[in-house]
Amino acid sequence: MTLVQNHQQLLSGNKILIILGEIGKFYQSLLLFINQLVFMKKLSVLSFFLLSFFLLSAQSSKEFMKRYNRAKDLYDAQQYPQAFQAFKELSEPHKNNVFETHARFYTALSAYQQENYPIAEVLFKQFVQKYPDWKQKDEAVYFLTEIAFLEKNYGEAFSYLKQIENEDTKADALNMKKYFVQQIDSIAILKKYEQELKDKDIAETLAKRLDKRYNTIENKLLLEYLIQDYGLNRENYPYGTFRKNEKKHEYNIAILLPFMNNIEKGYRKSARFYELYEGIKLATDSLLHRGIIINLYAYDTQKDTSRVHEILNHKEMQEMDLFIGPVYPKTSAIMKQFATINQINYVNPLQNDGNLIYETDYVYLSKSSCEVKGKNFAEFANYSFPKRDVVVFYGGKEKDSVLASSYIAHLDSVDKRVVCFKEITKRNVKDIRNILNNVDDKNLSHIFVSSSEKLVGATLMSAIEGNNIMAPVIAPSKWLEIEVLEYEQFRRHQFHFDYDDYHYLLDTNVAKFRNAFQERMSLKPGIYSKKTDAYYGYETMFFFGQMLYKHGHLFNEAIKNEEDYKGLIKMHYHRTNANNISPLLRFNEYYELEWVNFPHYQEGSTYEKDRD
Secondary structure, three states: OOHHHHHHHHOOOHHHHHHHHHHHHHHHHHHHHHHHHHHOOOOOHHHHHHHHHHHHHHHHHHHHHHHHHHHHHHHHOOOHHHHHHHHHHHOOOOOOOOOHHHHHHHHHHHHHHOOOHHHHHHHHHHHHHHOOOOOOHHHHHHHHHHHHHHOOOHHHHHHHHHHOOOHHHHHHHHHHHHHHHOOOOOHHHHHHHHHHHOOHHHHHHHHHHHHHOOOOHHHHHHHHHHHHHHOOOHHHOOOOOOOOOOOOOEEEEEEEEOOOOOOOOHHHHHHHHHHHHHHHHHHHHHHHHOOOEEEEEEEEOOOOHHHHHHHHOOHHHHHOOEEEOOOOHHHHHHHHHHHHHHOOOEEEOOOOOHHHHOOOOOEEEOOOOHHHHHHHHHHHHHHHOOOOEEEEEEOOOHHHHHHHHHHHHOOOOOOOEEEEEEEOOHHHOOHHHHHHHOOOOOOEEEEEEEOOOHHHHHHHHHHHHHOOOOOOEEEEHHHHHOOOOOHHHHHHOOEEEEOOOOOOOOOHHHHHHHHHHHHHHOOOOOOOOOOOHHHHHHHHHHHHHHHHHHHOOOOOOHHHHOOOEEOOOEEOOOOOOEOOOOOEEEEOOOOOEEEOOOOOOOOOOOOOOOOO
16 A cells, blocks of 8 residues: 555544544534523523634534545545645634644645646645644655655755654655666766765666666776675676686687678779788787787678677677777677677777777777877977967868867967867868968967868968968878879978878888788788778787787786887877877978877887797
8 A cells, every 4th residue: 555545544534533523522512502501591691602602613613624525535536636726725724724734735745646746845845844743744755755756856855765754654765765766877876876875775776777888997896896885796787797807828809891792892892801801810920920829700791780780699709809890880889889798809990989989998999089189189289389379170070070179178278279260161161261361470389170171281271372371280191192282382381190090111011011911912902992901900900919918808907008019000008998199290301201299100010020
């Protein structure tokens, strides 16, 4: 039986009608006695009026009883708006109104039944303040607690819970609390009240949320604390707890790439992924010469999400120690969730989307994310470019705005001032000239551009030369392919290029790698794809293969303490799961591209030195 039903039974009239019945009998006897006295002429006129007053009082009490019964009938018939009005009128103070307290309670209860919680809350609060010693006061506090939970005012709800003293009511309230706590989805809210209240119901719900969400190391540590501190059953949280790290004699790595074997569109369509994969296989040969055994399992994702789901449903996926690929956004999102839930590291060798590494510790990017690039480039600009004013242009793609926003967020606000932050596309590219016409060149520190659009590059160069602006420029390496621009212009105007795919071509180990690749594939890397796909395949496999060998399949903490990795592609993961190294290059006096924000760009790679 619910608390409302209990209270309704209590107020159903049983006790009250007995009391009122006795009162009625008393007044009936009194009326008979008065009539007798008057008939016997033994009363004075004053006495007659006093007794008449008692008679009127008796009639008034009986009227209040009738009104209460009518209001109660409306409530029992679930006619809550009419009941609300009837009880509200009956709750007015009167010396003969013995129903005032109950009428006030039922007025609030009628509002509650109509789900008019703001009014019900006000009336229950007034009731508790007016009748602090009423023996059913805890019931009013119970309803205040429920209303606070319904309106997600959790602080108030937990505060009301502490005020309930009646054991039965408290038991009902605790069951209600458990129900509402289980509906809270926010980890932040659950963490807040677990810390404040040390409540097991909150702890259990928080543990469930931590078990189902993408699991960061921080969340896993918190879940571990909850299990130990509250004696929770570890078996109920199979995904959120730490998986035991293992060092093995050999490691299994799944390669998920869109080879598109079932589509007859020639080699060009899937060439970059074959070259990426051949780079991976060359790296496993180099690792084997170091005594590191890697077993590769290749799967064709066909660039299809349902196909990726199908692959991940295979039993052997749970036995993998690392995933390389898939690489496209939709399939990468699926892989991210699988890797996080199953605590198996996943490396994306081609993307720079920071969302992939958000809220997970099990995804790595071989390239810098836009957020990391922005930070690195801003740090370089802060100490490399004097003067104060900065102009920032960005393109219409999401990654363009993310990079630009990250860049200005990390500029030193004391020394640098962004005087222009504007989106530039083909439609408004002419705005570049107007903006630079109004820039004070004497105070211009540099220009930052995150847009691969070649028209933007050509227009910017024209505006710079037309205004004789000599401030440095940071721009995408894609602009090096603009046919109408000469390297001399880039050198003279101090262009610094965001060059993700840079590798030092004069490095003898790069030459050895190219020769080994050509021997294996009968063509040089990059003939039918991006020039560096094979390099990224090689270095991704070689670097993370070493991490497996040195630290086990869960190398997530150890990788943060690794020294800079100076291979064909440089890698570093101290601060984030995206590659922390973001090459920034410019032309020297010999028209050679120099790596200006990383001092070891000419140090040799690992390729072939480990094979010789």
